[in-house]
Every structure is written in structure tokens, then in C-alpha cells.
Amino acid sequence: MSTTTLMPDDRRSLTLRLSFVQYLLAFAFAALAVAFWIFQVAQHERFREMAENNHxxxxxxxxxxxxxxxxxxxxxxxxxxxxxxxxxxxxxxxxxxxxxxxxxxxxxxxxxxxxxxxxxxxxxxxxxxxxxxxxxxxxxxxxxxxxxxxxxxxxxxxxxxxxxxxxxxxxxxxxxxxxxxxxxxxxxxxxxxxxxxxxxxxxxxxxxxxxxxxGNRIVEVNSLGRELTKLDEQPPVEGRRLQLTIDYDIQKAVEDAFDAAEFNGAAVVLDPRNGEVLGFTSRPAYDPNAFASGIDRATWAALNTDELKPLQNRALQGRYSPGSTFKMAVALGALEEGIIKPDFHANCSGGATFYGHYFACWKKGGHGSLDLRHAIEQSCDVYFYTVGNMLGVDRINKWATLLGLGVKSNIDLPNELTGLVPSSEWKRETKHEKWYAGETISVAIGQGQVSVTPVSMAVYIATLANGGTRVTPHLLKAVDDGTGWKEAPAPPPQSKIDVTPEKLQAIRDGLWMVVNGGGTGGRARVDRHDVSGKTGTSQVISNLGRLAAARSGKDLRDHGWFVFFAPRDNPQIAGVVLLEHGIHGPNAASVAHHILETFFAKQDGKPLPPPPTHEDLRLDYKDPYARGSVVTGGGQQ
Amino acid sequence: MFERRLFFHVDWLLVGAVLLLCAIGVAMIYSTTYVTVPNGPGHPGAYFRTQTYALALGLVALLICLVVDYRVLAEHSLLVYGSLIVMLLFVLLKGQTQMGGQRWIPVGPYHLQPSEFGRIAVALILAMYFGENRRGARNTGDLIIAGVFTIVPLALIAKQPDLGTAVTLIPVYLGVAYLAGLRLRLLAVFAIIAALMAPIAWHYALKDYQKQRIQTFLDPEQDPRGAGYQTIQARITVGSGGLTGKGFRQGTQGQYKFLPVAHNDFIFSVLAEEEGFLGVLTALGLYLFVILRSLEAARLAKDRLGAYLVGGIIGGFAFQVIYNVTMSAGLAPVKGITLPLMSYGGSSLIATLAGFGLILNVRMRRFTN
Structure with a gap:
């Protein structure tokens, strides 16, 4: 504690000084009061008039x-x-x-x-x-x-x-x-x-x-409010110019291909090396110009009540089953966890029985005996039922999450939603039930509870393409605040996994064969360039439910997926195309073909391909399951 | 730490006057932001709500500064001072830019402005320094050391740049030193030095907008639509209020934004406009009462430390009040010096109330050992 109590001498001097300053302050306040009196009372009339005629x-x-x-x-x-x-x-x-x-x-x-x-x-x-x-x-x-x-x-x-x-x-x-x-x-x-x-x-x-x-303009106005003279002007400062990562030509190719396909859906195209978004669409779209100077009520109401929800950003907010595109996550998990080796063979006779239920392969006659590479190429369901069953749902969840599925991509756009990759813990927490091993079988081919957003699929295929880095998709490349362009730093990757290169290579071999071998993605092939990819078909409704709902008039056709990257060995582009009710994956591959062709033409300095016509895409419209026989399990390609 | 009998020594008159000023401030903020910051039909502005929260927080700060013995606080003044410097450095390096300066640290949806706490930290450390050295402020060496303690945060705040808040540290220094026996001859020397420095500062230290403000103050009619605009509008605002004012929420000058930042720097002008000369007299009377009553606490203080602490805090406070009120009538150049207890600003309100907690503390413990 301080011992510096005030001695009587000090106290006297202190009191003197305090009194002096107190009088001084009282005087200052009195002076202020007088000043206000002069303005407010003595000169009030003059200022009142000025306020009223404040022109x-x-x-x-x-x-x-x-x-x-x-x-x-x-x-x-x-x-x-x-x-x-x-x-x-x-x-x-x-x-x-x-x-x-x-x-x-x-x-x-x-x-x-x-x-x-x-x-x-x-x-x-x-x-x-x-x-x-x-x-x-x-x-x-x-x-x-x-x-x-x-x-x-x-x-x-x-x-x-x-x-x-x-x-x-x-x-x-x-x-x-x-x-x-x-x-x-x-x-x-x-x-x-x-x-x-x-x-x-x-x-x-x-x-x-x-x-x-x-900005502000100070003007003198007459009593009608018309400007008489401009007295001062503070010009407005224009907002900062932003350079986006979008490539106009790729973006146009994406939109042209969707226009020709005449399907709704979404597409996200990335640079797999850093997550820069090169192209991005969600269909159906709206005209942003309608909002620019105040949207009229009729247009706004129409946009909001449209059953197709044109205001929804499907790329970030649409959640769909991934179907067969999910198989790479199962394959990578099984390889990395040491469950299988790439030469692991399974025999497909058109279906198999697990836990007392029969699960069919999409190919009725069966694929015979095949290894991992060919199972990916042929998208054999029985192979992945078998591997998925060995791996178990929780390890499937772990590897799908590491690859970016079921989690946010953290793209720099608002209102992103997350998909879902189920796990036993998830089921216990949300449904208070234990996970049944039989449920894993449909999860292994991307059905059941699995749901993903298109943007998370783009991250997924980019992660497979770049060797395990879960890049953050982003749109901002540079900012100009009037003093010149400044590069905006790319956001750091969300995570990075150490994959064994040989194991990942087996999967990538399979993805190349999907497009360039005898697989389901042949429509995405580009001459003299190595495209890799995978189709997926996502059931909108089970085949049993389809019969029941056939007369409801709803669109029950399956969704088509295609995920891709290219070139095979040093990927510079990766992406996803989702066709809502687009029948099946190969149709999505047709759309992706135009995007890839444009990308390579631009890279090679060749003239860009013209926008495709509807016929160019050679889409299938026959819904193979519309009145087909009832099959349990997958209808996967 | 807190004996019950201390409760009876709390200066309730001072507490009441301070709270009354806060209430007037909140009401005026409500009034000025009512029209310009609508927030749903019939809702008071967001400013009003923020200020009310800050008032609640400020009362908590006041209570804390009251309960803990000021001598204990003073013993930790170096720690308080050190944290202030760290926060000011942080603001300079990482702070949020607003209105052309870096002054803020974001705390959730609100902003913390560390510079507002500078006056308390400086008052504490200077009171401790002069209170413990047994010599007071008669020694030039001591004055220089204390000056360094003041200059460091002052420079950091001025660099933000927030010259208005920075200069409020000078009266804190003078307040402590004056009570500690600063020789009046030296004060005269200071004044002369300041007068000699002015032209040099004019050329090198002041920014263009600062020079412009001073120039237009000296001759507002010369440039009625540029920076002189504010000075003229302040006078019109005050003068048009008359004896009884236009009535609560009836002001046209502040509400319609002829006066910029009416809820902040020019809150007193709005009070003058809406409540008239009678309102001005009431508020000025309350402020004078608060200041004189606080100085009584210095007179009654048990030890030098307590007296000097009150001197420092009240020095800064009185300077802010007098300057802001003068500016509100268009009689001083426009500077970012707010009216303590009334202007909008959470950090300022909390810091000011904490300061009054210390003043009450000194008075309350005048009999304890």
C-alpha cells in the first residue's frame, strides 16, 4: 500500500490549486452559457430564418x-x-x-x-x-x-x-x-x-x-426544389474492379452445351491445381438484368412460385445421390485401408445376395470376373457391393469426407449447403438406431442415404485429379482499387491426404478407360487428348415407388452425372456436369464433351468449336426404367 | 476488499448527475437517428440500442473500478498501461479501417476502440509516478519521464490517425502535473513552446484536411459549402433552437443531416436545437456540477495518488466537454472530439464511466488505510 499520505503542507497547496481551477472552470462554463444565449436567444430570429430557408x-x-x-x-x-x-x-x-x-x-x-x-x-x-x-x-x-x-x-x-x-x-x-x-x-x-x-x-x-x-452534391434549390446552382460536389467513388477466375470461353461452352441439351442441372469446372473456378452454371437460370433497376413485382412473384425454382443455385444448394460417381471414394478407401489390392477380382453374375437380400448389377447378364480397373471402367455394381461390404460404412464415410463429399467446399459464394455421407454415428445421432450392415451395400454405389452437391463433386474429382489435395474452389483472382491490380491470394486447401501414388493410379487408370476404353463415358472423348471421367446415374425414385407414382405426372426420370478431369497425367481442368432428370450419365458426358473440346481448342490455339446443336449431342431420351420390370438394388451405369 | 461501511461513503449525488447525463445522451441519440436510420416501423435506430448496451457495460465497468481499491489498481498501472500499448499497436497493424482511420478491434458485431481507454491508463500511471516519488512534479526530470509516458500512446493514437482523441491525453498529463505541484512558470514556458511549435506543426505534422478545418474555422463565410459548411450549419442548428427548443424529435437540422454525424460529434448541437437554451443550461449545469464535485474528491483524497488520479481523469474529461460544446456552437474548429457521456460511442462511454468509478473510489476510501 502506498504510504504517501498528504502532509498538511501539501494539502494546503493542493486545496489552493484546486480552488483556482474550480473558479476557472466555472468561469469557462459561464462563458459558454453566454455564447449559447447570444446564438439562441439574442440572435434566434436570424438563425430561425436561416434554418427555414435552408436552401x-x-x-x-x-x-x-x-x-x-x-x-x-x-x-x-x-x-x-x-x-x-x-x-x-x-x-x-x-x-x-x-x-x-x-x-x-x-x-x-x-x-x-x-x-x-x-x-x-x-x-x-x-x-x-x-x-x-x-x-x-x-x-x-x-x-x-x-x-x-x-x-x-x-x-x-x-x-x-x-x-x-x-x-x-x-x-x-x-x-x-x-x-x-x-x-x-x-x-x-x-x-x-x-x-x-x-x-x-x-x-x-x-x-x-x-x-x-x-458521393454528394450540395446544391441551392428554389422553393420548388429545382436546383439553382451547384455549390459543391463530392463525386462518388466507383467500387473496386474484380477479376474473377472464370474463363469466358469455358463459361460460354458450359452454357451453350446446356442450351443444346435442354436439361436443367448444374456444372462446375475447376482448375484442379488451385481450385480456381473456370465455369459455373445452374439451370434453369434467371435474367439478373431484371433486378438491376428494381425488379417488378410480377417477375419476382413468377421467379418465386416457379416449381423449377430458378432462383435456387443448384450447384451449391441442390443435393442429389451421386450414383456410380461415388465408387472412386469406395475404391480409394478399400485400397488405402489395405482391404484390397488393385488386382482384387470379384465375379459378377448380374447380381449377388447380401444379408438375405438380392442386389442386382445394372448389367443383367453380369460382367464375369474383373479387377478394380475394369470394375471402374464397366461400373460393375456387384464388385463395389462386395468391396463396400468389406470396407464398412464408417470407413466409406471417412474417405468420402477426405475427398470433399458431405462437407462444405467453402467456395466464396453465399448459402452453400452440405450433402450427406452416412455413418453409423450419424444414424445413431439422428435416428437413434444402429447401422445395419445391409444398408452399406447401396451406399457403396452412391445410393441410399448418400447425397452430394455439384460443387462438392467438383472438389471430389479435382482431389482425385491432383493427387489428394482438397482445394478450395474460389472465384476472386485479383482486385483493383484504382491503384492497379493486386492478386487476391488463393484460399488454402481444406485438407490434404497422403495417398499412395500406385494405388491412386489404379483408380485413375480405370477413369481413363471409362472414356477411352470400353466404358460408359465414351461420349466425352476428345481426339488426341486424354480425358478421364466417370458417369453416374442417380435414381430419383426406387423402381417400386416408380410404378406407384407413375401417374402423378412428376418428372421421375433419373439424374445423369459426369465427373471428369484432363489431361490424364497432368490435369489442368476438372469438373462435374449434372443433368437433372437427364436419364443417365452418358448424356451428361455429351455435355462435358463440348466443355473439354473448347478447353483444348483454346489451349492448342485452335478456333473454338461452334456451339453444339441439340442433335450434335445425340442424347438418349428413352427412360429405360419407365415401364420396366421391377429390380431391386441399383440401376447404375 | 469491500467493506459494507464504504457503501455509505459513495457519492450518490455524483452518481446521479452522471447517470442523468447518460440518459440525456441516449435520448438525444434516439432522437437524431430516429429519422435517418429507420429500422422497421416505429423502431428506434440501431445506434440507440447499441448505446443502451454500452451503458449497461459501462455501469459494470464503473462498479469494478469502484469495488477494487484504487491503490491496488495503481500498483498494477504498469500492466494496464502495457496492455493499452499492445492494443494500440494491434490496432495499427491489424485494426479495422473506418472513416479514413484504423481505430477498431472487432468484438463480435461491435467494435472496440482502445484509444478511448488511453486517458484512464495514462492517468493511473502518472498518478502512481508522481504519487510515489515523494517529490511531486517540481522536478523537470520527472516531468520529462511522465511526458514520455504520455507521448507514446499519444503518438500511436495520432498515427491511426485520430488526432482528436490523441490530444485529449495532454490535459490528462497537465491535470496530474498541476495538482502535483507543477511550477506555474513552467506552464508558461510550455505555452510559449506550443505557440512557437504551431507554425512548424502546421507545415509538417498536419494533414491537408486538418489544415482546411482550421482555416475554415477562422473564416467560415469564405467557404460556406466546403468544410465551412459544418461550422455554419452548427450555428444555424444551435441558433434556431431558441429559448425552449423545437421539441424532442422535432429538430430539422440534425435529423435531416445538414449536420453530419449528429449523433456523435454534434450531439450537443442537436440538444440545443431540440431542447433550446433551457436544455443547454441544464446540461451545462450538470457537467459543471460533475466536474466541480469530482474535484472535491481530489480535495478530500487520503493520499497524493488519489488526488492526482482524480486530477488526471477530470482534466481529460473537462477538456473534452469544453471543447466539444464550443465546437457544437460553431466556435471551435471541427475535430473528432466527442462529448463524454452523451455522444454515441460504446468504448468512449464505457471508459468514461470506468473513470468515474475511480473518482468515486478515491472519495469513498478517504478514511481507510
Missing amino acids: LRRLPLPAPRGVLLDRNGRILVENQNVYNIALVREQTRNLDETLRTLAMATGVDVAQLRDTVNRRRRDPSYRPIVLIENASFEQVVAMWARRWELPGVIYQEVPSRKYPTGLAAHLFGYVGEITEGQLSRADFEGVESGTIVGQAGVEQAYNRLLMGKE
């Missing part, structure tokens, strides 16, 4: 959002100037009459105008409320012609988002006015109501970078 107005100048470029510098998303018709309520004398006159002049529904004003009624009355976004030239002229009847109505030229490519709607996302919920969130601190912010996709994920800084 200085701050008009916000919206900042253009940052431009998005592809990896080669091609513009993907840009801005255009549009005209808004807005209302400054402060200058309006009769709001109702003004709105009616404006509605008549411009041909807009007066109820809609009233709604907009009501929604923003808490805004300061000098701040313009945008009534008609993206007004046509005729509307502006009509408004201006009647300006004397429309006090407080003004037009502004503002930047608006433009998506010129017509590609990758879900990837870019869309923009919209900041919502009331967002206004109160910390990450939107300092953003004013009425500001346009990203609401989906890259626009949302990188909103802070893209948004820029609102």
Missing part, C-alpha cells in the same frame, strides 16, 4: 459498383446510366395529386407509386425517393413537360448494373435495394436506406468491395 441541399450521388472481369480481362458485368424519376417530398404540396398527375403522365400504376412512398416514409423528406427506376426517355420527357404541375418531382441519371453476357446468372447473383433487416446489421454500417447492394452470388459475397462510396 442548401445534399443530394446523394450513387456510386457505380465495381466492374467484374473474367480471367483474361473480358468484361462480365458492367454499369450503364439510366434515368430515375424521383420525388423530394419536402417540396410537394399535395402528395396525392402529384402522384396522380405523375402516374397519368408516365403511364405507371398510381397504387404502386403510393406504395413506394409509404415504404420510405421515414426517410428524411429532403432525400429523393425513387419512384420510377429505369424510366424510359418518353417518361422523362412527359414528366419534364408537366414539371410545373409536379413540384418536387425530379429526374436523376444514375448508374445501374448491366449483365451483358447472359451467362452465369447464379454466379454473378443480383443486386437490390438494401432491406430493413440488412440496415440494422453491423456489416452494412454506414449504408443508407435506398442504397443498392448485392443480394446473391458474387454481388453479395464481395458486396463491400464492389459497393464504392456514395
Whole structure:
């Protein structure tokens, strides 16, 4: 404890000093009170008048959002100037009459105008409320012609988002006015109501970078609110330009192939070496331009009620059974856990019995005796029933997870969902039941409880392609804040597994044979290039259920998968194509073929292949199971 | 540690005045952000909610600073000071950028501004230094050492750059040194040095926007729409309030953003606009009461340490109040100096209340050994 108590001498000097400073402070406060008295009482009239005639107005100048470029510098998303018709309520004398006159002049529904004003009624009355976004030239002229009847109505030229490519709607996302919920969130601190912010996709994920800084124009206005003189202007600061990892040509190839295939679904194409996303689509898509200057209610309602859910980003949020594409995870697990060697043989006679149930192979006559390479090439179900049964569900879960299935890819886009790779623990926790060994059999061929998102499948095949590194898919390549491009660091991989190269090679041999041997992926073959891949067919409904539901009118056709990478030995591209109700995997391989052909043509410096026609793809439409005999187990190719 | 009889020595009048000022502040924040930051129909703004939470946290901080004997706290002043320096360095290296400066450490959805705690840490260490050396502040060497203790955080905060908060450390230093017997002749020397340094600082240390603020203050009419805009608008805001004011939430100047950051730097202008000259007198009276009453605590203090501690804390507080109120009337250049207890800002409120916890502490323990 301190012993420095105050001696009487000290205390006297302290008291003296304190008294002095107390008088000084009292004097200072008295002086302040006098100053306020002068302003507030003596000169009140003068300042009251100034406040009432405060003709200085701050008009916000919206900042253009940052431009998005592809990896080669091609513009993907840009801005255009549009005209808004807005209302400054402060200058309006009769709001109702003004709105009616404006509605008549411009041909807009007066109820809609009233709604907009009501929604923003808490805004300061000098701040313009945008009534008609993206007004046509005729509307502006009509408004201006009647300006004397429309006090407080003004037009502004503002930047608006433009998506010129017509590609990758879900990837870019869309923009919209900041919502009331967002206004109160910390990450939107300092953003004013009425500001346009990203609401989906890259626009949302990188909103802070893209948004820029609102400017101000201080103007002197007359009593009608018309600008008389511009006194000061703080120009808005454009948002940062972002370079995406997307390759416009690959992206276009993806979209062209889907257009030709006329199926819904999703595709994700990566660079397996670093996780850069080269192409990305989700179908059906929407037109992001419709959102750019305020989406009208009818379009919004239509998008939300459409049964095909065009707003859903299937690549991140659609969950589907992987079917046979899952077999590589089982194969790698069995090899690495030492359960089998690549020359392990199993005999397929068209089906086999496990735990008292008969499980059929997709090939009725059976494949005979085959080793791992050929089992992958032929996608033999019986082989993987056998291996999966030996491996057990928990080790299947372990290896599928290491390869990126059933977990988030952590791509830099919002609202990613996870799939599911079952395990005995999962079943115990969610269903409070023990796992039955018989359930493992259908898991081994990617059916049963297994579900995956397309983006996690892209990570899965990329991990097999690059030798075990679970890369993080990402879209941001570089950022330009006005001072030049700065490379954005690639996110670190999610995990890395030490695989034995010879063991992985056996699987990769099989994947090459799928495309280039006698396998199911022959449609993805590209001349003089080594493509590897695997098809998968995912049952929408069991064959028993299919008979029962046949008359419901729902689309019950199976989903088709194709996962791929190329070239075989030093992969530079990897990806996934999912065709929703696309009958089977080989149809997806047809779509992937155009993507791969474009990639190699670009790499070889050859002219890019023209967009395929529907006929070019030679798709199968015959649903082999539509009225077929009932078979239990898989219908896998 | 906390004897029951101490409870009877708590200065409840001071507590009441401080809480009343906080309540006025929260009400004014509600009023200024009501229109410009809508948050659903009829809802008060998010600022209002944040400030209420900070007030609750501040009362906890006040209680802690009250319960622990200030002599124990002072013994650990080096630790407190060290943590402050570490946090300021962290902010400089890793802090979040906002409004053109790096001042924040994110804590969940909120931000911590370490610079606001600088005044307490500096007051503690200086009071300890002068209180324990048995010589007071008569020795120039001691003054220089204490000056170094002040300059280090001051420089770190100024580098953020947040010159407004940085300069508030100077009155803390002067407050402690003055009570510790700083020779008044030396104070005069300081003033002369400062006057001589001004032109040099003008050329080398001040940034363009800072120079502009001072220039426009000296002659606001010359540039009524640039930086002079704020000074003029502040005067219009205050003057248009009149004797009784326009009424709660009825202000037009602050609410419609003629005054920028009305809930922060210019909260007193809004008070003047909405509650008039009578409101101003009430608030000024409360502030003066709080300051004079706190200085009584210094007079009553048991030991030098306690008296100097109060001097440091109140030095910073009084400076902030007087400067901000002067600025609110458009009578001083616009600087980022907030009005303690009333301006929006969680870290500032918590740190200020913690400071009053220490002042109450000194007074409460005047009879203990």
C-alpha cells in the first residue's frame, strides 16, 4: 500500500490549486452559457430564418459498383446510366395529386407509386425517393413537360448494373435495394436506406468491395426544389474492379452445351491445381438484368412460385445421390485401408445376395470376373457391393469426407449447403438406431442415404485429379482499387491426404478407360487428348415407388452425372456436369464433351468449336426404367 | 476488499448527475437517428440500442473500478498501461479501417476502440509516478519521464490517425502535473513552446484536411459549402433552437443531416436545437456540477495518488466537454472530439464511466488505510 499520505503542507497547496481551477472552470462554463444565449436567444430570429430557408441541399450521388472481369480481362458485368424519376417530398404540396398527375403522365400504376412512398416514409423528406427506376426517355420527357404541375418531382441519371453476357446468372447473383433487416446489421454500417447492394452470388459475397462510396452534391434549390446552382460536389467513388477466375470461353461452352441439351442441372469446372473456378452454371437460370433497376413485382412473384425454382443455385444448394460417381471414394478407401489390392477380382453374375437380400448389377447378364480397373471402367455394381461390404460404412464415410463429399467446399459464394455421407454415428445421432450392415451395400454405389452437391463433386474429382489435395474452389483472382491490380491470394486447401501414388493410379487408370476404353463415358472423348471421367446415374425414385407414382405426372426420370478431369497425367481442368432428370450419365458426358473440346481448342490455339446443336449431342431420351420390370438394388451405369 | 461501511461513503449525488447525463445522451441519440436510420416501423435506430448496451457495460465497468481499491489498481498501472500499448499497436497493424482511420478491434458485431481507454491508463500511471516519488512534479526530470509516458500512446493514437482523441491525453498529463505541484512558470514556458511549435506543426505534422478545418474555422463565410459548411450549419442548428427548443424529435437540422454525424460529434448541437437554451443550461449545469464535485474528491483524497488520479481523469474529461460544446456552437474548429457521456460511442462511454468509478473510489476510501 502506498504510504504517501498528504502532509498538511501539501494539502494546503493542493486545496489552493484546486480552488483556482474550480473558479476557472466555472468561469469557462459561464462563458459558454453566454455564447449559447447570444446564438439562441439574442440572435434566434436570424438563425430561425436561416434554418427555414435552408436552401442548401445534399443530394446523394450513387456510386457505380465495381466492374467484374473474367480471367483474361473480358468484361462480365458492367454499369450503364439510366434515368430515375424521383420525388423530394419536402417540396410537394399535395402528395396525392402529384402522384396522380405523375402516374397519368408516365403511364405507371398510381397504387404502386403510393406504395413506394409509404415504404420510405421515414426517410428524411429532403432525400429523393425513387419512384420510377429505369424510366424510359418518353417518361422523362412527359414528366419534364408537366414539371410545373409536379413540384418536387425530379429526374436523376444514375448508374445501374448491366449483365451483358447472359451467362452465369447464379454466379454473378443480383443486386437490390438494401432491406430493413440488412440496415440494422453491423456489416452494412454506414449504408443508407435506398442504397443498392448485392443480394446473391458474387454481388453479395464481395458486396463491400464492389459497393464504392456514395458521393454528394450540395446544391441551392428554389422553393420548388429545382436546383439553382451547384455549390459543391463530392463525386462518388466507383467500387473496386474484380477479376474473377472464370474463363469466358469455358463459361460460354458450359452454357451453350446446356442450351443444346435442354436439361436443367448444374456444372462446375475447376482448375484442379488451385481450385480456381473456370465455369459455373445452374439451370434453369434467371435474367439478373431484371433486378438491376428494381425488379417488378410480377417477375419476382413468377421467379418465386416457379416449381423449377430458378432462383435456387443448384450447384451449391441442390443435393442429389451421386450414383456410380461415388465408387472412386469406395475404391480409394478399400485400397488405402489395405482391404484390397488393385488386382482384387470379384465375379459378377448380374447380381449377388447380401444379408438375405438380392442386389442386382445394372448389367443383367453380369460382367464375369474383373479387377478394380475394369470394375471402374464397366461400373460393375456387384464388385463395389462386395468391396463396400468389406470396407464398412464408417470407413466409406471417412474417405468420402477426405475427398470433399458431405462437407462444405467453402467456395466464396453465399448459402452453400452440405450433402450427406452416412455413418453409423450419424444414424445413431439422428435416428437413434444402429447401422445395419445391409444398408452399406447401396451406399457403396452412391445410393441410399448418400447425397452430394455439384460443387462438392467438383472438389471430389479435382482431389482425385491432383493427387489428394482438397482445394478450395474460389472465384476472386485479383482486385483493383484504382491503384492497379493486386492478386487476391488463393484460399488454402481444406485438407490434404497422403495417398499412395500406385494405388491412386489404379483408380485413375480405370477413369481413363471409362472414356477411352470400353466404358460408359465414351461420349466425352476428345481426339488426341486424354480425358478421364466417370458417369453416374442417380435414381430419383426406387423402381417400386416408380410404378406407384407413375401417374402423378412428376418428372421421375433419373439424374445423369459426369465427373471428369484432363489431361490424364497432368490435369489442368476438372469438373462435374449434372443433368437433372437427364436419364443417365452418358448424356451428361455429351455435355462435358463440348466443355473439354473448347478447353483444348483454346489451349492448342485452335478456333473454338461452334456451339453444339441439340442433335450434335445425340442424347438418349428413352427412360429405360419407365415401364420396366421391377429390380431391386441399383440401376447404375 | 469491500467493506459494507464504504457503501455509505459513495457519492450518490455524483452518481446521479452522471447517470442523468447518460440518459440525456441516449435520448438525444434516439432522437437524431430516429429519422435517418429507420429500422422497421416505429423502431428506434440501431445506434440507440447499441448505446443502451454500452451503458449497461459501462455501469459494470464503473462498479469494478469502484469495488477494487484504487491503490491496488495503481500498483498494477504498469500492466494496464502495457496492455493499452499492445492494443494500440494491434490496432495499427491489424485494426479495422473506418472513416479514413484504423481505430477498431472487432468484438463480435461491435467494435472496440482502445484509444478511448488511453486517458484512464495514462492517468493511473502518472498518478502512481508522481504519487510515489515523494517529490511531486517540481522536478523537470520527472516531468520529462511522465511526458514520455504520455507521448507514446499519444503518438500511436495520432498515427491511426485520430488526432482528436490523441490530444485529449495532454490535459490528462497537465491535470496530474498541476495538482502535483507543477511550477506555474513552467506552464508558461510550455505555452510559449506550443505557440512557437504551431507554425512548424502546421507545415509538417498536419494533414491537408486538418489544415482546411482550421482555416475554415477562422473564416467560415469564405467557404460556406466546403468544410465551412459544418461550422455554419452548427450555428444555424444551435441558433434556431431558441429559448425552449423545437421539441424532442422535432429538430430539422440534425435529423435531416445538414449536420453530419449528429449523433456523435454534434450531439450537443442537436440538444440545443431540440431542447433550446433551457436544455443547454441544464446540461451545462450538470457537467459543471460533475466536474466541480469530482474535484472535491481530489480535495478530500487520503493520499497524493488519489488526488492526482482524480486530477488526471477530470482534466481529460473537462477538456473534452469544453471543447466539444464550443465546437457544437460553431466556435471551435471541427475535430473528432466527442462529448463524454452523451455522444454515441460504446468504448468512449464505457471508459468514461470506468473513470468515474475511480473518482468515486478515491472519495469513498478517504478514511481507510
